[in-house]
Amino acid sequence: MHPTCYLTLLLWLTFDSLVAQHQLFTIDGVLSAPYSSNLTGVGDRVVWLVTERGVRNIWTATFPDAKLRQLTQQRTDDGQDLNDLTLSPDGRWVAYVRGTGKNKEGVSPNPTSSPTSAEQAVYVVSTTGTAEPIRVGVGSHPVWSPEGKRLVYGNGGQLYLATISDKIHPAPTRLFTARGSQADYSFSPDGRRILFASYRGYHSLIGIYLLDNQQINWLAAGVDRDQFPVWSPDGRQVAFERVPGSRHGELENIQGGRPFAIWVADVATGQGREIWHSPGDDGGFAQYYPTAPLRWTRQNQLLFFSEHDGWMHVYKVAPTRANTPVDLMPGAFEVEETCLSADGRYLYYASNEADTDRRHLWRVNVETAHREQLTSGKGIDTDPVVVGQTLVYRDAAWNEPTGIAWRSMTNPKTTALFPAKWPNTFPKAALTEPQAITFAAADGLVVHGQLFLPPAGLPPAGLPPAGLLPTTTAPKQRPALLFFHGGPMRQMLLGWHYRGIYYANAYAMNQYLAQQGYVVLAVNYRAGIGYGRAFRRADKQGPRGASEYQDVLAAATFLQNHPAVDPKRLGLWGGSYGGYLTALGLARNSDLFACGVDLHGVHDWSWRGNMFSPGGDWGIGEAETKEALASSPNADLSRWRSPCLFIHGDDDRNVAFAETVDLVQKLRSQHVPTDVLILPDEVHGFLLHKSWLAVYGAMDRFLQYYLPVPRSLGTTPKK
Numbered sequence: 001m002h003p004t005c006y007l008t009l010l011l012w013l014t015f016d017s018l019v020a021q022h023q024l025f026t027i028d029g030v031l032s033a034p035y036s037s038n039l040t041g042v043g044d045r046v047v048w049l050v051t052e053r054g055v056r057n058i059w060t061a062t063f064p065d066a067k068l069r070q071l072t073q074q075r076t077d078d079g080q081d082l083n084d085l086t087l088s089p090d091g092r093w094v095a096y097v098r099g100t101g102k103n104k105e106g107v108s109p110n111p112t113s114s115p116t117s118a119e120q121a122v123y124v125v126s127t128t129g130t131a132e133p134i135r136v137g138v139g140s141h142p143v144w145s146p147e148g149k150r151l152v153y154g155n156g157g158q159l160y161l162a163t164i165s166d167k168i169h170p171a172p173t174r175l176f177t178a179r180g181s182q183a184d185y186s187f188s189p190d191g192r193r194i195l196f197a198s199y200r201g202y203h204s205l206i207g208i209y210l211l212d213n214q215q216i217n218w219l220a221a222g223v224d225r226d227q228f229p230v231w232s233p234d235g236r237q238v239a240f241e242r243v244p245g246s247r248h249g250e251l252e253n254i255q256g257g258r259p260f261a262i263w264v265a266d267v268a269t270g271q272g273r274e275i276w277h278s279p280g281d282d283g284g285f286a287q288y289y290p291t292a293p294l295r296w297t298r299q300n301q302l303l304f305f306s307e308h309d310g311w312m313h314v315y316k317v318a319p320t321r322a323n324t325p326v327d328l329m330p331g332a333f334e335v336e337e338t339c340l341s342a343d344g345r346y347l348y349y350a351s352n353e354a355d356t357d358r359r360h361l362w363r364v365n366v367e368t369a370h371r372e373q374l375t376s377g378k379g380i381d382t383d384p385v386v387v388g389q390t391l392v393y394r395d396a397a398w399n400e401p402t403g404i405a406w407r408s409m410t411n412p413k414t415t416a417l418f419p420a421k422w423p424n425t426f427p428k429a430a431l432t433e434p435q436a437i438t439f440a441a442a443d444g445l446v447v448h449g450q451l452f453l454p455p456a457g458l459p460p461a462g463l464p465p466a467g468l469l470p471t472t473t474a475p476k477q478r479p480a481l482l483f484f485h486g487g488p489m490r491q492m493l494l495g496w497h498y499r500g501i502y503y504a505n506a507y508a509m510n511q512y513l514a515q516q517g518y519v520v521l522a523v524n525y526r527a528g529i530g531y532g533r534a535f536r537r538a539d540k541q542g543p544r545g546a547s548e549y550q551d552v553l554a555a556a557t558f559l560q561n562h563p564a565v566d567p568k569r570l571g572l573w574g575g576s577y578g579g580y581l582t583a584l585g586l587a588r589n590s591d592l593f594a595c596g597v598d599l600h601g602v603h604d605w606s607w608r609g610n611m612f613s614p615g616g617d618w619g620i621g622e623a624e625t626k627e628a629l630a631s632s633p634n635a636d637l638s639r640w641r642s643p644c645l646f647i648h649g650d651d652d653r654n655v656a657f658a659e660t661v662d663l664v665q666k667l668r669s670q671h672v673p674t675d676v677l678i679l680p681d682e683v684h685g686f687l688l689h690k691s692w693l694a695v696y697g698a699m700d701r702f703l704q705y706y707l708p709v710p711r712s713l714g715t716t717p718k719k
């Protein structure tokens with residue numbers, strides 16, 4: 001064959017493989033891979049949750065043999081979350097919760113609109129994998145006794161006790177009735193007492209329930225909010241965190257701060273003493289974000305999370321007297337989930353040290369504060385669990401959703417444990433590696449983002465004219481999309497996201513959009529995590545001035561200056577707080593943004609402050625109402641011109657469905673093109689896989705209609 005023919009054949013095969021990849025690349029396909037979460041371990045065993053196309057099952061593995069076993073046999077996308085997985089100390093049982101808690105009306109989410117409604121209940125299943133799960137009772141947050149035969153769990157703010165064997169007999173009983181709502185509970189090391197926090201409005205108290213004589217003793221009762229109590233190894237003392245009690249009219253602001261202190265109390269006398277207090281209003285986020293805000297180690301050290309040095313770190317302090325805490329990992333990076341070795345000598349943790357837009361695992365010697373990196377490269381490694389000499393963790397990459405991996409502590413080689421292989425429907429080979437980029441906002445703040453470029457060779461628009469070489473007369477530039485995460489205390493990364501299906505699906509959809517030919521920029525705007533406390537608590541953010549909007553505009557400028565982008569065809573999308581920024585962009589700058597997709601966004605902070613919850617979770621009081629409205633999309637509706645697709649579940653418990661009803665009615669009255677996809681009985685983070693397919697399918701069609709990237713294959717979807 002003539003050399004030219006060989007070249008032509010090679011070019012065609014290359015194009016053909018691209019077409020094939022593109023052809024295989026569907027929304028269903030990119031969402032089809034199993035997603036691992038809720039990893040926990042005891043002894044030589046770990047358990048975790050696998051969600052595959054909405055089907056949720058519990059798996060286990062033992063080490064060092066790395067033997068896998070599926071423990072539950074759910075087969076349908078039933079919209080019932082599984083959570084709170086916890087292994088009994090002897091590893092024989094896994095307790096877990098099926099379903100989601102009740103709202104103020106006392107109703108659990110029922111996304112399938114089942115006529116028999118839905119419940120949230122505690123279950124146990126044997127780790128032998130030979131038996132069906134056993135329903136223990138309505139409730140959540142199960143906690144095992146030291147000998148592994150009793151379980152305490154919460155229901156309606158009260159505590160219940162169940163005896164666990166192959167059948168739940170006798171039936172669970174309410175441990176006691178106390179005022180307020182009981183939480184943060186645990187058995188004493190001897191298994192004869194229950195430590196708990198009793199939340200009572202302006203204040204909360206630390207109590208100990210004695211199982212033998214059914215008596216409650218209170219520790220260091222005061223006018224503050226005492227929380228997160230933990231036992232000393234000998235069970236004679238308790239440490240807890242104390243924040244000031246509420247004042248009249250004081251409103252909770254989840255992005256704000258407050259002073260906090262570490263206290264220790266004697267169980268016998270109930271007397272307490274302060275060990276340390278924060279230098280400023282540093283408390284709040286470090287106390288509610290991590291799973292274990294406070295620990296008492298076997299080496300008799302207190303470990304706690306704090307941001308008081310400007311970054312989310314873990315500190316150690318001696319429990320014996322007032323003393324200055326030691327930062328176990330000084331430096332400009334953040335620490336997330338942690339695991340303490342059984343002997344208390346090492347703290348294992350996930351961090352973005354030296355790799356800001358990823359996560360890797362480290363461990364620090366609590367005694368010497370010497371730290372070492374345990375995983376590296378391009379992974380997104382989180383949630384370390386140590387079983388014996390094996391480190392097990394959640395592991396993702398830019399082209400692999402979150403699975404389970406492990407390494408021996410005596411050998412740095414890492415091994416993928418789960419899944420054994422990716423489904424054929426998952427377009428791994430066609431994924432795009434996102435690039436880390438930064439840009440400066442108008443006020444000079446450096447903002448990080450992840451840029452997804454369509455695969456090289458994918459024609460910018462339309463099929464090439466007949467012939468062998470993929471040439472096109474279409475414009476050389478592409479439409480671009482800006483994606484905004486929610487929270488806002490979140491951070492999108494250079495790989496599949498670890499924070500549950502909500503963000504894993506967002507990353508997957510950005511991959512899909514890039515494959516469709518869009519340039520996509522995920523924007524880590526101020527108020528997010530990963531870049532220090534000052535960034536997270538950026539001045540005038542959200543309802544106090546929407547300072548993040550500078551980052552939206554700077555991201556748009558970044559894209560407009562990108563050679564692959566058509567500067568006149570920019571779109572926005574995001575969920576929740578990301579939906580807020582999407583709507584804000586369309587309201588304020590329909591001249592810049594051609595269209596948007598707003599998933600359950602906040603649209604009127606002043607309304608949220610008054611109607612959704614006291615202060616709207618952002619501390620929005622009477623004095624903030626004017627600024628809150630001015631910081632909202634609803635303040636600029638008269639300028640809104642660009643089309644928007646609104647998507648919302650009408651049982652949303654995080655962002656009221658009314659936010660979308662109100663805004664769509666107002667936009668319709670001014671003839672702004674709006675589309676809506678309403679998911680009856682769905683909640684904020686859609687519980688059904690089929691909901692996600694419907695959401696992204698609607699989004700795909702909407703974007704193709706208003707920001708067309710003519711398919712290289714198939715037909716352009718109709719709206």
Ligand SMILES: CC(=O)N[C@@H](C)C(=O)N[C@@H](C)C(=O)O
Binds near residue numbers: 254488
């Ligand atoms: C704290 C909270 O509810 N924030 C919402 C506005 C939101 O963004 N929710 C999800 C998406 C989240 O990541 O918290």
